[in-house]
Amino acid sequence: MSTDTGSVALVGDEVVENVVRAALFAALTGVFSYVSFQLPVSPVPYTLQVLGIFLAGVFLGPRWGAASLALYVVAGAVGAPVYAYGASGIGQLFSPWGGYLWSYPFAAGLLGYVAHGTDERTPTGEIALWRLAAGLTAATVVIYAFGTVGYAYFGDLALFADPVRALVSAALVTAVPFVPGEILKAVVAVLAARSERLRGA
């Protein structure tokens, strides 16, 4: 067993806090993927997984939000049961719904960037409502764009031969039924960002 005898490079206090928060948000996104609820307007059962992405972008900012979701994807790939309905493994990244998983770090990073306005984190309670709304919309678009293209590509729906038909039919399965649930999750993310109980976070 090798031992590193060089000088010890301590992790800075602020970075420790951010690393831990990133890991906890990755785990929280995994826990949310077990929770499902039903809306009266759609027969699809929604999981709260995407809420975890929204919250990571809003509460951790662009850099650590993206890092948190990268951690989520890697942890799931090596066996942590964090993907939808407790699934895990590298195979999920190449399955028809793998496009969603690839999108999460980008979506959280973009949401954080639009909401916070810079690549640094500003206190959550001070984020303007229009910035939150724009960020959440952009993140949702990224998730569905990756998800739809991923479904058409990994599901071999002739993406290159007939792209319009492939993407439209993929969107009918992967995006359209989920829009009502996404609106609800975006509203919940805004209310959580405005919550007095989380003011000091």
Next chain:
Amino acid sequence: MLSHAPGDTLGHRLDPRTKLAAQAAIAAVALARSTPAWLLALTLVCLVALRGCGLSVRAVYAEYRGVLPFLLVAPLVGALRFGPPWIEPAGVRDPLLAVYRTVLLLALAAAYVRTTSPRESRAAIARLVPGRAGRFLGLGVALVFRFLPLLRADLRRLREGSWVRLGDERRVDRRVVHLAVGALERAFRRADALALALRARCLSWNPTPPALSFARRDYAVLCLTGALIAAAVAW
């Protein structure tokens, strides 16, 4: 739910980096060569891998039974046309092969999960990804494995507390806000306590990495993986 189980099969004794490399290589070959002949060959590879990891096909089927209906939607979508004749049976073939390919990759992932402990995965990531990124991913993955059951228990307590107070009769948005804010509060509290503990223990970017070493069996598996890729490139 499938999780790591200690054992002494060939799969358990392989280095986690070998298993990750083999999975990635087989996924690449399956994506690049989704023909019936190649998928048949990869099926044999998967059956050998499952046997080497002490997993039965039945156990893998039981694990992924729930996702099969979602997978089988793809061939139906493939047959859909936006104009006469509306349904084109020939469009089913490629998505069906893609579904089969996905099932093979999920089976391999199940073999990895069954035979590899979180600690080994963490060590593999810390060694495969260089520098601070590798350290971050290794530490973070370990924390995700550690905190997942705790946060799940937090969330269960929140939901049970809500149910006994007839919370399930509230509007769905209020229920979800209550759950999300409560879960976040607990997650932040746990994060603050953990960050304090890690600072007190002088968390560093360059700790002694956990021991991992390649044995002869790892080289044999890597050679076979290389041969598979070479064959896929050649044919």
